[in-house]
Amino acid sequence: EAQVTQNPRYLITVTGKKLTVTCSQNMNHEYMSWYRQDPGLGLRQIYYSMNVEVTDKGDVPEGYKVSRKEKRNFPLILESPSPNQTSLYFCASSPILELETQYFGPGTRLLVL
């Protein structure tokens, strides 16, 4: 089944404790992206990647890191999480930008205490 998977789905952590949220897609998509969703603000893009070893900042990259060592994986790294990073995070992938849909993962709900 074609899908985007994220792990973990739920995470409670404390300020300053490094964490990684994994994202994997099995559709051989070139484009992958991370978003955060906060009430009243919609979805905001954190980082995106056009292909392996090619990443770029979205609208809200501060406090986040990403890597794209393999085409299927695009982990999101929070080196030192803070409470303002409490949010719902979505990973998405797309085969060809501008002509194709983005497929979203199920989401990761993060609470930083």
Next chain:
Amino acid sequence: GQQVMQIPQYQHVQEGEDFTTYCNSSTTLSNIQWYKQRPGGHPVFLIQLVKSGEVKKQKRLTFQFGEAKKNSSLHITATQTTDVGTYFCAGTSPGTYKYIFGTGTRLKVLA
């Protein structure tokens, strides 16, 4: 920076009534995509428009992209309870691969 606003923020309708949400960008877009997110779910792609003035229909849903490629609308005819959710528009600016999402319109349908 670039902003994409959607109105209204919330809409409650009686089942069978029509519904429209509007999406307005501060800058020209290369394309516009529409997504639906059910409560507790993830965004699901509905459609993409790329041409100025383009209109597309999917059953009871009609999508329109403005002539200046800065605004768009989604119209649902005769809403059903299955239409409940939040509708988002999203687009990229010419020459970039960065997506900007609208703030979303949350639709509730009363049976």
